[in-house]
Amino acid sequence: MSTTNLQTAPTALPVYAKKDFESGVDPRWCPGCGDYSIINQVQKTLPAVGVKRENIVFVSGIGCSSRFPYYMNNYGMHTLHGRAPAFASGLKVSRPELQVWVMTGDGDALAIGGNHFIHVMRRNLDVKLVMFNNRIYGLTKGQVSPTSELHKKTKSTPQGSPDYPFNPPLLALGAGATFVARTIDVEGAHMGAMLKAAAGHKGSAFIEVYQNCPVFNDGAYTSLTDKAVRADRIIRMEEGKPLVFGKDGKKGLRFDARTMDLEIVTIGENGVTEQDLLVHDSTREDPTISFMLAGMAARPGFPTPIGVFRNVRKPTCEEMTWEMIEDTKKKRGGDLQKLLSGGDSWTIK
Amino acid sequence: MSTTNLQTAPTALPVYAKKDFESGVDPRWCPGCGDYSIINQVQKTLPAVGVKRENIVFVSGIGCSSRFPYYMNNYGMHTLHGRAPAFASGLKVSRPELQVWVMTGDGDALAIGGNHFIHVMRRNLDVKLVMFNNRIYGLTKGQVSPTSELHKKTKSTPQGSPDYPFNPPLLALGAGATFVARTIDVEGAHMGAMLKAAAGHKGSAFIEVYQNCPVFNDGAYTSLTDKAVRADRIIRMEEGKPLVFGKDGKKGLRFDARTMDLEIVTIGENGVTEQDLLVHDSTREDPTISFMLAGMAARPGFPTPIGVFRNVRKPTCEEMTWEMIEDTKKKRGGDLQKLLSGGDSWTIK
Amino acid sequence: MSTQATARKTEVQQVDTVTIRFVGDSGDGMQLTGTEFTKASALAGNDLATFPDYPAEIRAPAGSLFGVSGYQLNFGSKKILTPGDAPDVLVAMNPAALKMNLPDLKAGGMLIVNSDAFTALNLEKAGYKSNPLEDPTVAENFRVHLVDMTKLTEAALEGSGLSSKEVGRCRNYFALGILYWMYSRPVEQQLQAIAKKFAKKPEFVEPNQKVFKAGYAYGETAEIFERYVVPPSKLRPGTYRNVTGNFATALGFATVARLTGRTVFLGSYPITPATEILHEMANMKEHGVVTYQAEDEIAGIGSAIGAAFGGALACTSTSGPGLALKTEMMGLAVITELPLVIVDVQRGGPSTGMPTKTEQADLLQAIFGRHGESPLPVLAAQSPADCFWSAMEAMRIAVKWMTPVILLTDGYLGNGSEPFRIPDVEELPKFEVKYQTGKNYANGTEFMPYLRDEKLVRPWAIPGTPGLEHRVGGLEKDSLTGMVSYDGLNHEKMVKTRAQKIRNVVEDVPDLEVFGASTGDLLLVSWGGTFGSVRAAAEVLQAQGKKVSHVHLRWINPLPKNLGAILKGFGKVLVPEVNDGQMAFYLRGKFPGVDPLQFNRINGKPIKIRDLVGKVLEVL
């Protein structure tokens, strides 16, 4: 069964520029909002992913971040709070040839939408989910979100929040995600690389973007992104390379098999050499090391990792679905009259 | 504010017997259902947990497993499909002195109820959640569940399921759970120990029980529980002990720091001694090793662990909530007339 | 055949309809017995209707009252409208089954009992203080046949090598054999059916055949049973099969896929009694059906809306609690104006209620249960086979008018069955689906997703179509460009336009045909699954010379154009419903001045013809 009545003779991919992905509607985020930098990178990256504009769909829920599709010149659905992955899943399963992105916020994806989030990760549906994590509900003007810090004071928690936050990559990995990455709004180039990697991944892809909300949660990430500390507080995971950080790149991560724990070491001190360091490999089938790195952001004294935690190729839900459909068609043919008639019919003259 | 009008003079804890926890309604599960063994262990364990019968509440959703509260002689709520943790959370936050159990199925907890599940784990609310995992929807007569195996044929997936299953302890750990354990319906004593440990844990506790549904998914666990293979297919995690398994207890788990991976070794072979083995410690603050062990069930060739994956004490959501309430009362006093009057009033004579 | 060789001369009485109920323990195979006898009746050319009555969802202890499973069949030589009120024949396999069902048996009806099952233990499990078979009033009120089915089955299978458990499983064929004899059904046919059924377990073919023949022989030789013949009915010529409403619904959607050449997408989550629609459609992959078992009902409808945006013919199936969960999503489908069919197989409520029992109490929720002004068409199937046509019709309306449509069925229709005249695929009405392919504004230079045609329908432009990229969403949209608009007057216009569009659907709602005179003393107005009972009651009343007519509402929103005029033609209007009066309220609100009388039963069962007839006679 075909879903379209269009002549889908394969035409060559146009050469796109960034502006081909701008809808012409001016984004209405607050001045200085990190969302601007995200849309900028998305629009910059899309020309290079090799998919026709009309075959790309942006699906979002509700939130500041979820206004995203209106500003893109693709097909788009601005849906209901938390539910974007549900729409995206139906769309992708029924039209596997489309490239489907979910643009979502921390509340949208992880509060009301937590279930759809973990299920889209579990299913390994080829949907790219970009979560703008400002650790606050922006659109509703400043309540605690599931990524807000414990004891955080917000409008809905005037004496502080009694809730522990999720570590989103950890949750995604726990749900079985095959691609998990983290980046930061102020790191344009890094974000671009993550978006490209996600676009290239076949299967569910999750990118957490640390995003500043200057109005309701200003400076949520300055303790990481401040020029003065950035090198010490952020560690960049690069494929095949040892995990090093620090101004001079001399600090590194080593796994101590005796304590079964991670430790921070300094190259050149106590006989530590680069060979002792953990080498980043996001393609390990077993996610344990990805878990360990993802969990690190919450560990006192450890740097926050950005980059790709995990990137493993497995058959996707929609691939397997359509394989079964094709198989069944081959086996059974699909004669509707036979289906209507069934096995036990009788005739009245 | 007090919630009760009862004289709550502390009375001594009665000496309970198993039958004190039986409601007198005969369970209506199918003959041979694993649920019988679970209720049996719960009723056996409760007399020893030191909580008065009237202070224990069982909350459930919908499913075969969720009929549980009707058969217990405690307060009970049989609620809506997937939502038990939501009710339990409100009950526990408002009445922290109660012991609250959630009894749930794999579909109830992880399909429709996935969001409430991860949030109760995240919050570290002191709720004990026991999930009867029969890898099938029992009550609705046999559809694929989020823990059913990939390619599983069920009534709703006659050509096989295109969905990967959750690994429930992994998901719970990813959500931040402080207590995670696994046990099996046919291992009564082990289950009793897990229930007791969960009852003793202050904070959210998750127990996955592998449960056989003889009617719709018979033998889901026989490849583990068959007498012939049990010793080789199951590894028992015991606190402070090396992780060994196998008929003669000679197989063990070793972590290879070079490959950063787990391997199965045999004590006495290739110079392996017990000292080389991983020693089980569920109280590690960092959950990496718990993740690794939880993930093992899905790794070909590795045994399936049962026991406590993680057991870490942290302040609970309801503790912190009531601390804030008491603090605020102390600071502000709570004169309602003042609240009503506010700062900017005027008087008309 | 030996059974024929020993045939005795029995007087064969001709009857025109018979209602039989088979009841026993869940493990007694009553659903199978019922289905097999149904097939035989169908093949004999009878019209028929069936209704299974499953026990509550979890299997109960053997012999308990909760574990009783029943199957009722009404067949005859005239048009059969319902599975029958009270059975003429009750076949009861154990005391619990007898206890739950005897009160329903017609006075003077026939009771066939497996007397072996009336052990002290079973009597106790059923809560009987003494053996009801020894109760003289039973024998007075009914024609009782005590048959030692267990022993007779065992005798038939002596030496077969089957275990006693396996032997027990054959017992139902003994009962079936008796009934075959009683209703003059051809034995050979059932023997073949048994061979086919156990094709994969050939060791059971012969034993079951043996038991069946033994039952037949028993009927013949025991000289205690009457023998009947029910002549074939005059159904419209054609080829028929027996379908349940749920299966017919699935079939209707699959047919849509074929007629349109498009993908039909079902996003669903299992729930009693709607689950079979998912089961069946999942097994129709080769016909262009894609099913997706979502993580919950919200994702079920969400995935369907996503698929609809992608151009699929999307639907979702559920029952009351699931419909409740889909409420917010339906609002989104209304405002985005995407085609979608929501099937609600109603069950007893509120809340989890009585999941295995039928009810019609989701009506007002279907019509009004969304926040904001969010009207949508509501259609209700009237019989199991009509579910086929209703599913197609609902999808047609959804696509033609770019709107979500609710299709109401219920547990009674979904699980009940009746003969379905198999349509010829090639003769089915065309169903073309066209997507927008070009720009539609300013001489083809722009695309306006909310530019409506004269019927107020907006275009369906789907991803993959170059140049028509646009965004849909739940915020109010500008009435032309589809951009987000907070303009109050635009909102008012959009609210009114959406409402008018749904009112316009009336052009596709056929006028009602009045069954009976177009004026009279009383008009029965029914909707949904009560069609059969109410029509049958009307027939009874008309036969008694009462000035009673009947109209049945398949379309609930919009209501048929001529309903208002019809209502005026009657002194009284009576609305029978399996709820507390929801349609009656709706009609009052819709037709000021009309104040229907109500007849409401809310006991989990379809309305009984005789109860309704009684009510009408009372109020006439």
Add this chain to the structure above:
Amino acid sequence: MSTQATARKTEVQQVDTVTIRFVGDSGDGMQLTGTEFTKASALAGNDLATFPDYPAEIRAPAGSLFGVSGYQLNFGSKKILTPGDAPDVLVAMNPAALKMNLPDLKAGGMLIVNSDAFTALNLEKAGYKSNPLEDPTVAENFRVHLVDMTKLTEAALEGSGLSSKEVGRCRNYFALGILYWMYSRPVEQQLQAIAKKFAKKPEFVEPNQKVFKAGYAYGETAEIFERYVVPPSKLRPGTYRNVTGNFATALGFATVARLTGRTVFLGSYPITPATEILHEMANMKEHGVVTYQAEDEIAGIGSAIGAAFGGALACTSTSGPGLALKTEMMGLAVITELPLVIVDVQRGGPSTGMPTKTEQADLLQAIFGRHGESPLPVLAAQSPADCFWSAMEAMRIAVKWMTPVILLTDGYLGNGSEPFRIPDVEELPKFEVKYQTGKNYANGTEFMPYLRDEKLVRPWAIPGTPGLEHRVGGLEKDSLTGMVSYDGLNHEKMVKTRAQKIRNVVEDVPDLEVFGASTGDLLLVSWGGTFGSVRAAAEVLQAQGKKVSHVHLRWINPLPKNLGAILKGFGKVLVPEVNDGQMAFYLRGKFPGVDPLQFNRINGKPIKIRDLVGKVLEVL
């Protein structure tokens, strides 16, 4: 004070009501200006009502049409019922604000404009082709005052050391100063208010005071403004404060905690325009309020039901989309018969709709939007201050009748404000909550959770009570023991009993008082937030000698006992609503024969008095 020293003699006109609207960019501080002037009017003894009009949720670019923020205040010496239809005075801080609001200004009204903001860039952002201030029709239709507020503010702050951005933030006090002078408000009071407001940033106290005084002086010296006095109104003696509906709702619940001595539990999820209830209650911990921000709306109500089972006085707050999500849970609350209040602050729908605009379109969902037969009481607050009383009343009914109750308010009530006469806690009616403590059956040897009292209410037995252990749940329950029951007759009985219990609530629903004669030509029937507009329209019409009366429905289910009789007394009934006619439909269904006329606006705004008056005159 110098401003007084230079006082010139101005004729002061006395007026009895004035409507002022302050409009500007989101960053212009209009909400503050409005609130400050409101306080001054309240302290002057005027009755008043206010309504803010926020821009759509996300902050828009400065100077854009989307970024306009407004605050309207109606104050006077007589009873003030609404924030006013059309403003008498419009204070506009930039071109975009002017563009969005000028159409509303009364003909001949006063327009005060910050002319400095009318730069080419700002005009372009507002979409003006030419400067409207130069448009002669503006000067003809309105009394225009162009004030160079930016420059005058800068001048006042020269040498203050503040940055130009900081100076800009003081500008709104200049406007406030002008209005203080115009309406003869005491300067000293505002100076103190400024000191208090900036207590934590003392460096801003003096500059803002300076600018305020400069504005006041400008009013006095510019000789262009008229000066007015609005005498105090004759409000009932007492101490008053200004409250928004959302704050009043929170206050009502907190008061319940105090009156009962029990925990009030709010389980909620943020959603515009209901979020403030959560914010406010979260800050009332010391009064016995526990708030829980759940992961979604379903968990919000779920946690509340869990808390209710535990004995808390539970509530949940939301708006349309959230109400939709709570649908299934409400059914559970109905069948378990646990007390619970669901507050729905209605907004524009369907779907996400217009989140910051008001509407009354959730009415039928509130009444009917659940599957199965699941009636519950529905109450609608009629004004911001009434939200306080309604919250208490809803909780009282919930507890007394063991039922969930829906309390409808709306964006207009929730964000709007009016004076609230502060009650004396000790004089509030008692509110006792009693839990079941002992066994209630068979001489106190058994506990039957569904044993009802004469009003059909079941007992509330909470965990911690020994001997009363029992199970509640969503499956139908035996009418006495509370055990699961699949018995059809028991179900029918329970459905009827639950319905009757809710009908019994009518004993707590006060009879309606007719405003005006009890018979006449036309009866206005309003409900919820339109009370003020409709009452005001009735006053206007009665003053014109029309035989028009008004009843207002706070109770929607059950309806007041005397409504039916009242409706009969009038030739015509007109129902004005901010929806497409939901109450009108409901009344038709409830009172066969009554066919109300409708007046519906669905433009996101409260109904205007003059529009309604016009409609009535048209149909009379």
